Amino acid sequence: MKAWTIKEPGNRSKLTLTDKEIPKPKNEELLIEVHYAGINRLDIETRENTSLTKPYPILGVEVSGIVKENNSNNKALNPGTWVTGLVKNGGYAEYAIIPASRAIVLSKNLTLREGAAIPEVFLTAYQTMYWLGDLKKEETILIHAGASGVGTAAIQMAKKLSNAKIIVTAGSQEKLDFCRQLGADITINYKQEKFDEVILQKTGNYGVDVILDFIGANYWQKNMNSAAVNARWILIGLLGGAKVEHINLNEFLAKCISLKGTLLTPRSDEYKADLVSAFQKNVIPYFASGEIKPIIHDVFSFEDLPKAHKAMEDNENVGRLLVNIK
Amino acid sequence: MKAWTIKEPGNRSKLTLTDKEIPKPKNEELLIEVHYAGINRLDIETRENTSLTKPYPILGVEVSGIVKENNSNNKALNPGTWVTGLVKNGGYAEYAIIPASRAIVLSKNLTLREGAAIPEVFLTAYQTMYWLGDLKKEETILIHAGASGVGTAAIQMAKKLSNAKIIVTAGSQEKLDFCRQLGADITINYKQEKFDEVILQKTGNYGVDVILDFIGANYWQKNMNSAAVNARWILIGLLGGAKVEHINLNEFLAKCISLKGTLLTPRSDEYKADLVSAFQKNVIPYFASGEIKPIIHDVFSFEDLPKAHKAMEDNENVGRLLVNIK
Incomplete structure (x- = not known):
C-alpha cells in the first residue's frame, strides 16, 4: 500500500510517499480501508522530531474509512461499516489499524469526509x-x-x-x-x-x-x-x-x-477507549441530529500531503485540513 | 467576654487581650462556650496583615467547646453538646459562633482538648x-x-x-x-x-x-x-x-x-458545610475507634497566647499548638 513517511526528521521536503505492507489487525483490532486522514499539528511535530530513529513511522493519527476485517466480537463493527477513529499505526496510508474499542461508528447523516474531521x-x-x-x-x-x-x-x-x-x-x-x-x-x-x-x-x-x-x-x-x-x-x-x-x-x-x-496521544489505550465510549454516548447524538458539525477547511489529494502540511504551518485554516486517500 | 485581638498589625507585641461583647448567634448558628482554641499559621498572617482596618477582628479560626445556644433545627446540637469546628467570628475568645452546618460533634472517646486539634x-x-x-x-x-x-x-x-x-x-x-x-x-x-x-x-x-x-x-x-x-x-x-x-x-x-x-478559609459556607459533612461520614469513625488521633504538641494558657504564637513561629512543633480558655 502507499503510505507517507519521512526520509529523515525535518521540514516538508523530508516527506516521502513509499510502499509499505498492509498491516495485519491483531485481536480486538480492525483493518480499515482509509478514505480520509486528518492533518494534525502533532504530525508536524513528529515529522520534525530528531529523536526518531529508523525505520521511520508512517505519519498521521486519525482516519475515516470502511472496515475490511473485524477481529473483535462487536458485530456493530463488521466489514462494510463506516468508521472513524484514532489509529494504532500511521494514518497517512491506504490501510490502517484502529483498536475496536476506539472506533467511532459514523451516524447515517455523516459522510466519510466529515467523519475524518471528528476524532482527534x-x-x-x-x-x-x-x-x-x-x-x-x-x-x-x-x-x-x-x-x-x-x-x-x-x-x-x-x-x-x-x-x-x-x-x-x-x-x-x-x-x-x-x-x-x-x-x-x-x-x-x-x-x-x-x-x-x-x-x-x-x-x-x-x-x-x-x-x-x-x-x-x-x-x-x-x-x-x-x-x-x-x-x-x-x-x-x-x-x-x-x-x-x-x-x-x-x-x-x-x-x-x-x-x-495534558496530551491525548500518549494516554493509555484504556483511557482512549473510555473517552471514545463517553463521546459516543454524550456527543454523537448531536452529530446525528445535525446540531454539531465537523468543520472542514480544505481537502487535499493524497499526493498533495506536503501542501496540507504547509497549510497547517501557515495557520490560516478555519477548522480541519484533510487528505483524500480513496 | 475576654478575647485576643491586635492593637495594630505587626509582631507578637501587638497582640492584646480585651473585653468584647458576647456574640449573638443568628439563624442556623450555635453559640459556643469555648474551652480550647487552635493556633494556625493563618492567625499569624492575619496578625501581620497590614491591609486590615479598625475595628480589628478577634483572631483565631477554630475552637472546641460546649453548645450554649442552638439556633438550628438539628437536635443533635442542643445545649450541652461537645463540638468542635471552624468559627464564624474569632476563636481566641470565651465565646464564639459556629454555623450549625459545620459543627463537628465529638465522638465519646475524645476530650475537648483533643477536639480543638481536629478541624482546621x-x-x-x-x-x-x-x-x-x-x-x-x-x-x-x-x-x-x-x-x-x-x-x-x-x-x-x-x-x-x-x-x-x-x-x-x-x-x-x-x-x-x-x-x-x-x-x-x-x-x-x-x-x-x-x-x-x-x-x-x-x-x-x-x-x-x-x-x-x-x-x-x-x-x-x-x-x-x-x-x-x-x-x-x-x-x-x-x-x-x-x-x-x-x-x-x-x-x-x-x-x-x-x-x-487552594486555601480553605476563603471558601464559601456551603463548601465548608459539604466538607464537614463528608469528613463526619468518612473520617470521624476512625477517631471514634481510636485509629486516628489528634496530635497535640503543647497547650498554653489563654493569657500565654503570645507564647503560643512564638512556638508556631519557631516551627518546632510536632502536631498542634492550642490555648486553653476554660
Whole structure:
C-alpha cells in the first residue's frame, strides 16, 4: 500500500510517499480501508522530531474509512461499516489499524469526509473541557485559537452540551465571525486587543471558569489575570513557547486555580477507549441530529500531503485540513 | 467576654487581650462556650496583615467547646453538646459562633482538648488529599512538613483511608521518627538529602501521584522532578516563597501534571458545610475507634497566647499548638 513517511526528521521536503505492507489487525483490532486522514499539528511535530530513529513511522493519527476485517466480537463493527477513529499505526496510508474499542461508528447523516474531521479534535476538546476542565452548565469558558480544529469543536460542544458563555480569541475578523456563527458569545482579536482586559470588562471582573490554552508562555500572565476563582486552566499546547520567567504562586492560592497539562496521544489505550465510549454516548447524538458539525477547511489529494502540511504551518485554516486517500 | 485581638498589625507585641461583647448567634448558628482554641499559621498572617482596618477582628479560626445556644433545627446540637469546628467570628475568645452546618460533634472517646486539634488541619488535609488530590487506594503521596499539624493529619488519613505509600519530608530526625510512627513509609531529612533524588531512587523512577506542598518556590523544581505521570500537585502554602524565576511548561504537558492552588478559609459556607459533612461520614469513625488521633504538641494558657504564637513561629512543633480558655 502507499503510505507517507519521512526520509529523515525535518521540514516538508523530508516527506516521502513509499510502499509499505498492509498491516495485519491483531485481536480486538480492525483493518480499515482509509478514505480520509486528518492533518494534525502533532504530525508536524513528529515529522520534525530528531529523536526518531529508523525505520521511520508512517505519519498521521486519525482516519475515516470502511472496515475490511473485524477481529473483535462487536458485530456493530463488521466489514462494510463506516468508521472513524484514532489509529494504532500511521494514518497517512491506504490501510490502517484502529483498536475496536476506539472506533467511532459514523451516524447515517455523516459522510466519510466529515467523519475524518471528528476524532482527534472533538475527543481532545471533550476530554479537556469535561474530564479535565469539569465545565458546568452556564459557566464561562475562554477558548484560545477559536477557529482551529480543536477550537471549532470546543465552541460547538460548550454551547450545545453546556450552554456555556463562550469567549474566543483569534487573529482575524473572518475567523472571529466564524466562531460567532458556531456559538461564541464574545470574540477578541488578540492582535488588536489585550484579551485579559476585555474579559474582565465584559464579565464584570468575574473572569472565566475554564481556559483552553494552546499557547502557553506568551499568554501566561493574561490567562492568570483572566482566571476566575476556582478556574480550571487546561494547558494543551505550547504554540507561544514553554518558558515562563517570574511566576507568582500566590496567584494560584488566592484564586484557587488549577493548572492542568495534558496530551491525548500518549494516554493509555484504556483511557482512549473510555473517552471514545463517553463521546459516543454524550456527543454523537448531536452529530446525528445535525446540531454539531465537523468543520472542514480544505481537502487535499493524497499526493498533495506536503501542501496540507504547509497549510497547517501557515495557520490560516478555519477548522480541519484533510487528505483524500480513496 | 475576654478575647485576643491586635492593637495594630505587626509582631507578637501587638497582640492584646480585651473585653468584647458576647456574640449573638443568628439563624442556623450555635453559640459556643469555648474551652480550647487552635493556633494556625493563618492567625499569624492575619496578625501581620497590614491591609486590615479598625475595628480589628478577634483572631483565631477554630475552637472546641460546649453548645450554649442552638439556633438550628438539628437536635443533635442542643445545649450541652461537645463540638468542635471552624468559627464564624474569632476563636481566641470565651465565646464564639459556629454555623450549625459545620459543627463537628465529638465522638465519646475524645476530650475537648483533643477536639480543638481536629478541624482546621484535618479538614485541610482531607480536602487537599481527596477533593483536590483525588488520592486513590495504594497510590504514593509526598507530604512535605510531615510533622506539622496538617502533615500529621494527612499521614494518618492517607494510611487508614487509602493504604497509601507515604513519603514525608521534615527537618529533624525526631520529627521524621514521629511521622514513621504515624504511618509514613519513607522519611527524608530535607536538610541532609535532595528529596527528589531519594524519591526517584526509592520508587524506581516512578515518582509520586500526589504532592501536598506547603513550601512553594524553594521546592518547585524538586517537586516537578518528583511528580509521576498524571500527578496531582496541591499547593496549600508558600513557606518557601511565592516567586519562581523560571518554569518550563513542557513538564506539565509531558507528565500531564495538575497543579492546584487552594486555601480553605476563603471558601464559601456551603463548601465548608459539604466538607464537614463528608469528613463526619468518612473520617470521624476512625477517631471514634481510636485509629486516628489528634496530635497535640503543647497547650498554653489563654493569657500565654503570645507564647503560643512564638512556638508556631519557631516551627518546632510536632502536631498542634492550642490555648486553653476554660
